[in-house]
Amino acid sequence: MARARLNSGNTQEQDLPKAKINRESLEKITKLLVYLKPYRGKFFSALVFLFLTSLTGLAFPSFLGALIDAAQGKQRYAFLPPTVNAIGSLAFIVLFVQALVSYFRVIWFVQVAENALADIRRDTYFKLITLPMNFFNNRRVGELNSRISADLSQIQDAITTTLAEMIRQLVLMIGGVILLAIFSIKLTLTLLLILPVLIVVAVFFGRFIRKISRQAQDKLAESNTIVEETLQGISNVKAFVNEAFEAGRYEKKIREVAGIAVRGAKFRGLFASFIVFCLFGAIVAVIWYGSVLVSRGEMSVGNLTTFILYSIFVGAAMGSFPELYAGLQKAVGASERVLEILGEQGEAISIKIADNAINQSITGNLNFDKVVFAYPSRAEITVLNEVSFSAGSGERIAIVGPSGAGKSTIAGLILQFYHPQKGSILFDGKPSSSYSLTDIRNQVAIVPQDVLLFGGTIRENIAYGKLSSTEEEIVKAAQRANAHQFIASFPEGYDTIVGERGVKLSGGQRQRIAIARALLKNPSILILDEATSSLDSESERLVQEALEELMKNRTSIIIAHRLSTIREADKIIVLEKGKVKESGTHEELMMHKSGLYRYLSSLQFEV
Numbered sequence: 001m002a003r004a005r006l007n008s009g010n011t012q013e014q015d016l017p018k019a020k021i022n023r024e025s026l027e028k029i030t031k032l033l034v035y036l037k038p039y040r041g042k043f044f045s046a047l048v049f050l051f052l053t054s055l056t057g058l059a060f061p062s063f064l065g066a067l068i069d070a071a072q073g074k075q076r077y078a079f080l081p082p083t084v085n086a087i088g089s090l091a092f093i094v095l096f097v098q099a100l101v102s103y104f105r106v107i108w109f110v111q112v113a114e115n116a117l118a119d120i121r122r123d124t125y126f127k128l129i130t131l132p133m134n135f136f137n138n139r140r141v142g143e144l145n146s147r148i149s150a151d152l153s154q155i156q157d158a159i160t161t162t163l164a165e166m167i168r169q170l171v172l173m174i175g176g177v178i179l180l181a182i183f184s185i186k187l188t189l190t191l192l193l194i195l196p197v198l199i200v201v202a203v204f205f206g207r208f209i210r211k212i213s214r215q216a217q218d219k220l221a222e223s224n225t226i227v228e229e230t231l232q233g234i235s236n237v238k239a240f241v242n243e244a245f246e247a248g249r250y251e252k253k254i255r256e257v258a259g260i261a262v263r264g265a266k267f268r269g270l271f272a273s274f275i276v277f278c279l280f281g282a283i284v285a286v287i288w289y290g291s292v293l294v295s296r297g298e299m300s301v302g303n304l305t306t307f308i309l310y311s312i313f314v315g316a317a318m319g320s321f322p323e324l325y326a327g328l329q330k331a332v333g334a335s336e337r338v339l340e341i342l343g344e345q346g347e348a349i350s351i352k353i354a355d356n357a358i359n360q361s362i363t364g365n366l367n368f369d370k371v372v373f374a375y376p377s378r379a380e381i382t383v384l385n386e387v388s389f390s391a392g393s394g395e396r397i398a399i400v401g402p403s404g405a406g407k408s409t410i411a412g413l414i415l416q417f418y419h420p421q422k423g424s425i426l427f428d429g430k431p432s433s434s435y436s437l438t439d440i441r442n443q444v445a446i447v448p449q450d451v452l453l454f455g456g457t458i459r460e461n462i463a464y465g466k467l468s469s470t471e472e473e474i475v476k477a478a479q480r481a482n483a484h485q486f487i488a489s490f491p492e493g494y495d496t497i498v499g500e501r502g503v504k505l506s507g508g509q510r511q512r513i514a515i516a517r518a519l520l521k522n523p524s525i526l527i528l529d530e531a532t533s534s535l536d537s538e539s540e541r542l543v544q545e546a547l548e549e550l551m552k553n554r555t556s557i558i559i560a561h562r563l564s565t566i567r568e569a570d571k572i573i574v575l576e577k578g579k580v581k582e583s584g585t586h587e588e589l590m591m592h593k594s595g596l597y598r599y600l601s602s603l604q605f606e607v
């Protein structure tokens with residue numbers, strides 16, 4: 001049975017939306033039913049079994065009543081044997097069958113829910129990672145993560161427990177009321193007069209309590225954000241000796257959570273007392289009245305027992321509804337949020353690896369033609385303003401300019417993370433729209449400023465550039481990237497586990513792994529987002545050599561922060577505030593006495 005969750009820290013409750021259950025929301029969530037379709041046979045069998053076990057559950061009060069009456073020498077039902085032993089044995093047989101049926105019902109519900117949920121999880125995750133970059137600019141990772149974990153768990157809970165429990169309780173309640181009415185219409189009517197009042201009060205109370213627990217969840221989510229952010233930027237926290245500040249900030253939020261949870265608990269306590277008093281009060285009243293009937297000889301002890309048991313069934317069923325309804329509400333809210341993601345327009349990428357192979361190859365000519373671009377999340381700021389440049393196949397083009405000029409934005413546009421509002425980007429003379437997204441991304445590689453490695457082994461991290469690569473190819477790429485030597489010096493070699501976000505490797509080592517990864521990918525166009533932090537001269541030499549190897553025979557776009565590394569570039573594009581200010585070779589630009597490049601160079605070389 002669904003249990004009241006009293007603590008605010010329950011992950012199931014965390015960050016779950018409250019939704020109204022109405023026709024519109026129910027219609028919406030029927031879209032999720034397609035996920036039950038492949039398992040519908042099992043699902044409906046489980047429903048039938050559930051119905052059967054609930055019905056047989058209803059037979060037990062009658063069995064027990066008949067047993068007690070038989071003990072006093074009375075035969076209650078003509079269709080039941082008159083002896084105590086015979087009725088007892090029959091009850092056990094029915095019980096055994098019920099147990100068996102329950103077993104299958106539980107297993108089937110779980111199988112259906114687990115499999116359907118795995119399908120929903122897969123689709124949601126895939127949709128999530130194929131959503132355009134802009135989607136991620138407006139959302140927090142933690143929030144998206146909770147959709148995959150908490151929201152989907154809530155839906156799972158609804159399929160396995162809430163739904164089954166609701167059906168069971170409904171059968172018990174309706175069946176119980178009908179059977180009660182057969183015994184005594186008067187008593188049943190009295191019960192039915194009290195119960196609706198109880199329900200109205202319960203629903204009102206329940207809503208109020210949910211509002212409070214929602215506040216606690218919101219605060220808890222805020223406190224979790226603090227933990228997430230500080231752990232992600234732990235080096236910053238330490239470097240600024242801000243541990244005490246963060247602990248204070250966290251404690252403040254946690255105390256607020258505790259305060260709200262305690263306030264909520266008071267109302268929950270009141271709610272529980274109310275339910276206990278009224279429901280049990282009703283039962284006590286029934287027993288009282290029934291006992292009067294027995295003492296007058298108007299009712300047998302067996303019948304009274306049966307009546308009491310049915311009253312308990314009905315009362316318990318009623319009592320469980322607010323909680324079940326709340327569970328259903330959360331599941332509807334969770335479904336709506338999951339459907340929201342599933343309904344988003346994703347990028348044109350297939351879930352089958354084979355579908356993403358290269359169809360149209362690009363030799364490496366790249367053109368920006370009067371590109372105007374503003375990030376959709378900040379539409380009023382034009383980041384690139386009529387930017388034009390061209391890179392011939394195999395050329396090295398450097399992009400320089402002050403911080404915030406739009407250099408990394410150009411990289412994002414080449415990779416089709418975003419699309420220009422005006423102008424066009426051409427690959428081999430054809431607009432980017434005439435290629436599939438996968439064709440472009442498969443033939444463009446980026447070695448980013450801040451190399452992020454995954455938590456697996458070094459081998460896996462290099463192979464990320466080409467999943468099908470052989471061991472030989474991986475080692476070769478590492479050798480070309482000047483990475484083999486340091487990898488081989490580790491006791492576990494290529495099997496060395498890279499710590500979370502690559503913390504176990506030095507900056508230069510991480511860069512060389514990223515270079516090996518890009519070498520494996522063998523792109524036609526390479527984007528190098530040069531690291532701003534300088535490495536020591538030996539490490540710098542190794543990285544530079546590896547980069548030279550990587551740039552051979554392909555178009556390279558170098559986003560340069562240190563002008564010393566780009567003197568050999570075929571063309572240097574000087575960007576300022578989203579506009580191309582100058583372009584030419586190092587020598588040409590240096591001749592410009594009042595040029596920006598010359599000025600930036602003088603700043604760097606004077607130091």
Ligand SMILES: Nc1ncnc2c1ncn2[C@@H]1O[C@H](COP(=O)(O)OP(=O)(O)OP(=O)(O)O)[C@@H](O)[C@H]1O
Pocket residue numbers: 137375377378383401402403404405406407408409410
């Ligand atoms: N995702 C984003 N959403 C909105 N604005 C952004 C986003 N990314 C960058 N910007 C803005 O776009 C402008 C250009 O940023 P960009 O990162 O391209 O500059 P940059 O020349 O690469 O700078 P740096 O040398 O400091 O890396 C900046 O004003 C920045 O604030």
